[in-house]
Structures are given as structure tokens and as C-alpha cells.
Amino acid sequence: MTLLAPSFSEYAREEIRRLLHGPCDPSSLSALTTLRKALADDPGPVYGPGQGELLLRRLRAMAEALPPGAELLDDPARLAAVHAGAAVADPSLCLAGLVHHLLCLGSLTELSDDPGGLEPQLSTLREGRAKGVYLITEAGQANSHLATATRADFDPADSSFVLHTPEPGAAKFGSAGTWGVEQTGVVLARLFAGGADHGVFAFMVGLTDEQGPLPGVELSSPIALDALPLDYVQVRFHRLRVAPAHWLSDGARIDRDGTVHDPAGSPEQRLQRTLRVGQGLWAAMPAVAAATSRRAAVQAVTYARQRRTGSRLAPGVPLLAYRTQQTVVLGALADAFALTCAADGALAVRAEGRSAAPPGREGGEEEMGFTPWAAVSRPLAAYKAVTVRTAARLTAECQHRCGFSGHLTANRLAAYQGFHHAFDTAGGDSQLIFYDIGRSLVEQEQPEPRPRPGEQKSPDVTSPHWWPAVLSRYQDDLVRELRRRGGADTTSDPFKRWNPLLEQAGLLGEARATLLVADDVTRALGRLRDHDLVRALTPLAALHGVLSARRWSGSLLALGTLDPADMEALSEATDRLCDAVMEQLPLLIEVFDEYGDHPGVAPTPLTWTRGSTS
Numbered sequence: 001m002t003l004l005a006p007s008f009s010e011y012a013r014e015e016i017r018r019l020l021h022g023p024c025d026p027s028s029l030s031a032l033t034t035l036r037k038a039l040a041d042d043p044g045p046v047y048g049p050g051q052g053e054l055l056l057r058r059l060r061a062m063a064e065a066l067p068p069g070a071e072l073l074d075d076p077a078r079l080a081a082v083h084a085g086a087a088v089a090d091p092s093l094c095l096a097g098l099v100h101h102l103l104c105l106g107s108l109t110e111l112s113d114d115p116g117g118l119e120p121q122l123s124t125l126r127e128g129r130a131k132g133v134y135l136i137t138e139a140g141q142a143n144s145h146l147a148t149a150t151r152a153d154f155d156p157a158d159s160s161f162v163l164h165t166p167e168p169g170a171a172k173f174g175s176a177g178t179w180g181v182e183q184t185g186v187v188l189a190r191l192f193a194g195g196a197d198h199g200v201f202a203f204m205v206g207l208t209d210e211q212g213p214l215p216g217v218e219l220s221s222p223i224a225l226d227a228l229p230l231d232y233v234q235v236r237f238h239r240l241r242v243a244p245a246h247w248l249s250d251g252a253r254i255d256r257d258g259t260v261h262d263p264a265g266s267p268e269q270r271l272q273r274t275l276r277v278g279q280g281l282w283a284a285m286p287a288v289a290a291a292t293s294r295r296a297a298v299q300a301v302t303y304a305r306q307r308r309t310g311s312r313l314a315p316g317v318p319l320l321a322y323r324t325q326q327t328v329v330l331g332a333l334a335d336a337f338a339l340t341c342a343a344d345g346a347l348a349v350r351a352e353g354r355s356a357a358p359p360g361r362e363g364g365e366e367e368m369g370f371t372p373w374a375a376v377s378r379p380l381a382a383y384k385a386v387t388v389r390t391a392a393r394l395t396a397e398c399q400h401r402c403g404f405s406g407h408l409t410a411n412r413l414a415a416y417q418g419f420h421h422a423f424d425t426a427g428g429d430s431q432l433i434f435y436d437i438g439r440s441l442v443e444q445e446q447p448e449p450r451p452r453p454g455e456q457k458s459p460d461v462t463s464p465h466w467w468p469a470v471l472s473r474y475q476d477d478l479v480r481e482l483r484r485r486g487g488a489d490t491t492s493d494p495f496k497r498w499n500p501l502l503e504q505a506g507l508l509g510e511a512r513a514t515l516l517v518a519d520d521v522t523r524a525l526g527r528l529r530d531h532d533l534v535r536a537l538t539p540l541a542a543l544h545g546v547l548s549a550r551r552w553s554g555s556l557l558a559l560g561t562l563d564p565a566d567m568e569a570l571s572e573a574t575d576r577l578c579d580a581v582m583e584q585l586p587l588l589i590e591v592f593d594e595y596g597d598h599p600g601v602a603p604t605p606l607t608w609t610r611g612s613t614s
Contacts, residue, residue, distance in 0.1 A: 388424055
């Protein structure tokens, strides 16, 4: 089962580059190649004792692949591609970069009304000469972003702020334990002025220098987190004085008598505006999920193609000859393609959102539900949640199908799985996002009456358009069911109304997010013009849909969206699509092996010590 060397036309290769990296210009792709080489030449984990200088070198390498100075955050596609490349090389570095660029620098850039007052720290962060940290989570309470206890008290004497951790449960949790380097944090704290609570704002705070914590900052001993290793600690503040210019006021101002004027209009809208920097992270995460998933899927397919079995059923055949193996590893390739399409969809949403008004201004507000995440940007929050969850499942399956080799550190499959599994709750809890999206769909949308059997003709099950059509019907069926059970009764107590409905509300939110991805797949296919590329990718797109339907089968059957005969047809369709994908496998490997090395799972290089024979 040797892979031949296929060849796409140059036009097709341009389409492949656009598919994998979004609307990045050629200079950006050249910078990505330079970044990969820099990371390969300076390897090592970016956590643990003595790793601070290594981390700064690697953050500088990432900064050199991004636009310079104040333009660093102006190209979301390039930001996503750089962090995706970092994730393939080292997921921990990617996390450090996401926090540094998109949360810390993003807050300083988007929320400050006086960027000049943030110097020289702002330039130091942009150039990678200091590490940026984002401190939002508090250790003592669930959903702490909704009940932030860290205080920033306005002092009218000099218009400064006093940052304080009022009790142990308000300690911040984050990757701020990198000793020996300068660290600057963006800290979310509740603003008190004139004796009143004015909501959660962000503040720029110096955390450490080369000698350790700065005055007023206390760091705990390290906290181990094996799934996504970085230098995690808890952080407490002891009446730390913050300069007026370091308040990221986002259009708000305070009179000398403590009167606060905030364009957000309410503490709820203030929180949404402060958290809107999360949109940059959510827009980048699908590209990260797609890049690591492509790498994992190509590794698993190559391993299954090369690994010979000793089974009595068919001694010596490769693993990939077995249907059970094909379904999983070719399915991983199909899901990686879907994530690649979703990455482009998320960047398109981000580009549209950057020209819109921020939450709290005219045209930009949405009512907060269980959490602020979906209210900040429902589609981007949905993209983040569904892509990291898909990538976590996909990489775990690839790891399992590669045997013991899948667990070797050198192959990074465990690191990819840990990264995405951790991000299921980080950056906005995915399940809470799904709950909120489901709730809003039930309260805001009235589905069309369901057609009678036979009235609506569906695409063939092996068509890429079949799965989006099924999901659209399923979404309407779920909305209809939840409205029937009282979900739309906004006059009732919200907890009593939604507590028994949360499981199905979460399914509805996940279905909406999954439909975004399914539509992105058909949209991406529709843009392609090279016939060889379309022929290679079409069965892969359809396989993604069929296997997704199998995973959703219980709920699809329970609501009657599909019937038992439909489900029986999925097994035959899976086999037919796997055969079609196998015929196109050399071309597909060329498409998704962007590093050009056909990566199998590599053994760890060994040295041998022979016992004495004397």
C-alpha cells in the first residue's frame, strides 16, 4: 500500500494554501516557515525551572512572524496561522503565545484609552522581551468571572487604584510562575469608586522581574497541570498601587469625586465589553485545532498504512486494510478537514466583527444568559467550543490507534489531546457556551412547522450536503421540543425553568455549533475550482458528515429527525465513502501534510548498553 507521489497543479496548490492557512499573504507563509525552523533549532518545553529565557526566545520568534509594533494584532489570519504553527511544534508554547498576544496584548490594545501611558511595558511585550499574563479566574468559586472578588479601589487623591485580594478564595489562577523574567499581567478586578461597585475592568500590573515577585504581588508555590504544562501558580495582591494610565478604562472615566461615567451602561454590559478580547482567542482556536488535528490524522493514517499485523485473520496485512481502522483514522482525516474549513469560517466572522460596534454601544449588545461568553460573540464562542472538543476527541482516537507509539512524547499526540481537552474549559467553558446558545435559540427563535413525511427531499447520504440538511432539521426539532417543555416561558423562574432542560439545551447549542462547521465544509468545497482537488476532498467531506451522524444517532432517533432505516443506511455509506477516500489517499496526504514529511509515529531514538560477556 505504497503512497505514490501525486502532483497537483500550481493553481491547485494555491487553493490548498488558501484552505490550510486562510487569507494569509505569501510573506506570512514565508514567516511561518522561518518560525518552524526557529522552534526546531531551539527545542525544549517552555515550563519548569530555568525555562524563562527559553520561553522569551520562543515568544520573540513568534513576534518576528507577526506584523511589527502596533500592527501586531491587525491581521487575525496571520495571528491564527502563527499560533497554529506553534501548537504543532509545542502546545504549551501555543498556550503561552495565545495568552501573551491575544489576551494580554489584546486587552492593552483594545481596552486602553491611553496606549502611550502603557509604555514601556507595551513595547516590551510586543517585542517578546517580557511575558504577558492574563489573570481572570479566581480559585475559590465556580464561574468566578461572574463574581470577581479582586478589588480595585479608586483613590481620588491621585486618581490611582489600590488592587487587593480581599480573601483567599479571590486569589487568581494563571501561568504567572515563570521565574527569572519580566512578567506583565492584565488583571480583571471589580472597580469601586464613590462607595459603589461599577463592574469588572482590566488593569495592567507588573508581576515579576528577574529577581522574583514585585512589591504587592505574592505568588504561590507551583501548581502541576500535566495535561497542559506551564508554570501555574495562584496570585494574590496586597494593596498594590496601580497608576491611572494602567487602568484599561475602555471609554469610561472617573471624576475626582468618584463619579464613574461608563459607556457600557451597566455592570453586565461592562463585563461583556471587558471580555470582548476573548473574540481574538476564539477566532484563532479553530486554526490551532485544525493544524494539530491534521498532523495527528496524517500520523495515524501513515502508521496504519505501514504497521503490519500478526492477526490469524489475515497475517501480514497493514492495519489500514481493516474497516474498523479505516473508519477511525480516515474519519480523523475527515474531521481534520472539517476543522480546517471551520478555521476559515471563524476568521470570516472575526473580520466582520472587527468592523462592528463593541458590546454596549449601538448595535453591539446582546443579553447575557448563564455566562457572558455567548453574549460577547455567539458564533465565535460556538466555534471555539466545538472545534476544541472535536480536536480533543480526534487526537485521543489517533493516539489510541497508534498503540504504545501514540503515547511517546516525541510524537506529541498526548500533548495535542491534553491541550484541547484542557481548552474545553479554558477560554470560556465549552459546555456553558452550549447551554447558553441553546437557551437563546429557544427563547429567540420560532422554528418553521415541520414538513410531513415525504414532503422534504433530502440529499443523498453520500453527499456533503446531507449532513447540514439533517442538522438543520435536528436543530428545529430540538427547539420545538424545548419550547413544548416550557423553555420559552420567560415569565417563569429561570432556574426552575432551565434546570431540568439543560441537557437538551446543551445538545441544541452543540448542534448549532456543529451546523456552523458543516456549512463551512460545503462552502469551502463550493469555492474550489481545481477538479482533482474537488474529487479528492468531496468523499472526505461526506465521510465527516456520515460519521458525525453516527455519533449523534441516539438523539437523532429519539427526536425522529432520522428513523431506523436512515441509521441502517449509514453503515453502508461509511464503507462506500471509506473506499472512495482510500482511492484518493495519496492526494489527501499531500494536501494535509503541510510539513512535507509524511509523519508516521516516530520511535524515540535509542542508545544501547550491552552487558559484559567476560
